[in-house]
Amino acid sequence: MRSKIMMLVGLMALLAVLGQAAAQTPTADDVNNVAKELFCPLCTGITVDVCETQQCVQMRSLIAQKLAAGETKEQIKAYFVQQYGQTVLGTPARKGLGLTVWILPFLALLLGLVWVVYVLRNWSSKRRNGAASDEETLAELPDKYLQQLEQELRESE
Amino acid sequence: MTQGVSSEEEVMEVLEEKSGQPDRGRLVIQVAGVVAVLAVLALLALGLRYRAAGRVDKGPAPAFTLQLFDGGQVSLDELQGKAVVLNFWASWCKPCAEEAAVLEAGWRQYKDKGIVFVGVDYIDTEPDARAYLKRYGISYPNGPDLGSKISYAYRMQGVPETFFISPDGRILDVYIGPLNREALLVRLDRLSQ
Numbered sequence: 001m002r003s004k005i006m007m008l009v010g011l012m013a014l015l016a017v018l019g020q021a022a023a024q025t026p027t028a029d030d031v032n033n034v035a036k037e038l039f040c041p042l043c044t045g046i047t048v049d050v051c052e053t054q055q056c057v058q059m060r061s062l063i064a065q066k067l068a069a070g071e072t073k074e075q076i077k078a079y080f081v082q083q084y085g086q087t088v089l090g091t092p093a094r095k096g097l098g099l100t101v102w103i104l105p106f107l108a109l110l111l112g113l114v115w116v117v118y119v120l121r122n123w124s125s126k127r128r129n130g131a132a133s134d135e136e137t138l139a140e141l142p143d144k145y146l147q148q149l150e151q152e153l154r155e156s157e
Numbered sequence: 158m159t160q161g162v163s164s165e166e167e168v169m170e171v172l173e174e175k176s177g178q179p180d181r182g183r184l185v186i187q188v189a190g191v192v193a194v195l196a197v198l199a200l201l202a203l204g205l206r207y208r209a210a211g212r213v214d215k216g217p218a219p220a221f222t223l224q225l226f227d228g229g230q231v232s233l234d235e236l237q238g239k240a241v242v243l244n245f246w247a248s249w250c251k252p253c254a255e256e257a258a259v260l261e262a263g264w265r266q267y268k269d270k271g272i273v274f275v276g277v278d279y280i281d282t283e284p285d286a287r288a289y290l291k292r293y294g295i296s297y298p299n300g301p302d303l304g305s306k307i308s309y310a311y312r313m314q315g316v317p318e319t320f321f322i323s324p325d326g327r328i329l330d331v332y333i334g335p336l337n338r339e340a341l342l343v344r345l346d347r348l349s350q
Contacts, residue, residue, distance in 0.1 A: 041280045041305075054249035058282040065284070084280055085304040100200050111189060118182050 026067035034063050034073050041084040212312050214331045218243075218322045219310035223277060225300040226287060231275060233326065240272045240348035241322040245302075245313050247281045248289035253317045256335040257293035263341045264297045270349045271324065277302045279316050321348055 035049035040056050048056045048063075059080070066076045080088045092098035213219060218241075222232040233241065244260055246253040264274040276299035278286045283301065290299055302308050311320060314333055321330040321344050330344055 055247070055280060055282075058249060058285045062282045062284065082303060083283075083301060085306075097200065097204055104197065107193065111186075111193060114189075115186050118186060122182070 024068050024070075026064050030067055031060050031064050034067070034076050035060055037073070037077060038080055038088050039090040041088050045090075047090075212314075212331070213310070213328065215328050218320065218326050218328045219307075221307045221310060223275060223298070223300040223307065224303060225298050226278075226283075226290065227298075229298075230300070231298050233322070236273055236275075237326060238271075238324050240324050241320075242272060242274045242345070242348070243277065243311070243320040243322060244274065245277045245279050245308055245311075245316050245318045247279050247316045248285040249281065250316045252335040254289075254293070256317055256337070257289075257295060259336055259338050259341055261293060261295050261297070262338070263345055267345050267349060268297075272345060272348055274298070276300070277307050279308050279313065280305065323348065 032049040035056075036047050038048040038059065040046045040048055040051040040053060040059075042053060042055050043051060046056075048059050063076055066079070071079075077089065086093040086098070092101040094102060218233060220233050222230055224230050242260075242263070244256075246257075260274065260276075264272075268274070274297035276290075276295065276297060278299060278301045281301065286299075286301065289295075317335055319332045319336055320328055321332070323329050329348065332340060332344070
């Protein structure tokens with residue numbers, strides 16, 4: 001009886017260990033969830049989850065090892081950035097010449113906004129001053145043109 | 158009433174003056190736009206010039222510091238006075254495996270003749286790199302090219318590639334592809350003279 005109990009306890013312990021190991025073994029989906037956010041450092045525009053080069057196969061294997069060791073996605077991405085540089089994330093470096101790629105769109109947006117504000121202000125000020133300035137302009141025109149204008153307006157009515 | 162305006166041209170001038178006051182704001186925006194476009198073009202030209210700088214196959218060898226797999230580090234500065242064989246490799250690279258034994262044999266033969274071998278592991282995964290070094294019994298200093306900085310500084314074309322650097326820090330030769338014994342020994346003899 002005692003040996004049966006011991007066997008049962010041993011079996012349960014074994015199942016617990018196997019269950020824990022299974023829980024810690026990352027699935028292909030877990031690996032691809034990280035790999036899809038990394039770019040093959042040797043190819044152009046191909047993410048590691050769909051890349052078939054030996055280097056990508058090795059990277060996926062390393063991702064699996066790191067996930068099994070309890071590392072988070074961000075930690076794994078940071079590791080690969082340290083190894084291969086910023087390009088592995090598919091984004092330009094945030095320093096040197098690469099910094100301009102980050103700054104220029106915002107600079108262009110700012111310039112565009114300034115231009116739009118300027119144009120809108122210009123239009124509204126023209127509309128406000130339009131009537132008065134038209135009258136001033138007409139007052140400075142020679143009589144013969146005013147007469148001609150009035151005549152043409154009469155004819156058109 | 159007419160204020161001296163007597164021709165159609167003069168009428169048009171009056172109309173233009175009224176409709177188009179001197180516009181400082183527009184001028185500022187135009188200048189800013191032109192400056193922005195010129196700045197972008199200048200940056201593009203700078204980038205293209207940097208990329209078109211060509212191969213590093215002679216002249217002073219770019220300085221580097223390599224973190225080694227065994228925890229230490231080695232820099233070109235501290236190797237002044239010694240000839241250096243700088244080999245770029247990767248564990249996924251089949252031709253690198255072809256030359257691995259040749260390099261190790263060359264290192265063992267020439268390490269007492271003032272020649273240092275340094276292996277730079279290019280775009281690799283550490284467990285596979287370590288397994289590669291163990292498999293081929295590589296004993297000279299090796300480390301990962303973190304951020305691909307060294308391979309970029311040397312404008313490395315692809316692995317395997319080997320740079321032969323003189324004791325005064327100048328690149329004497331570059332060999333692209335797997336080295337065979339004869340090709341390596343010829344260069345090592347030249348370096349050790």
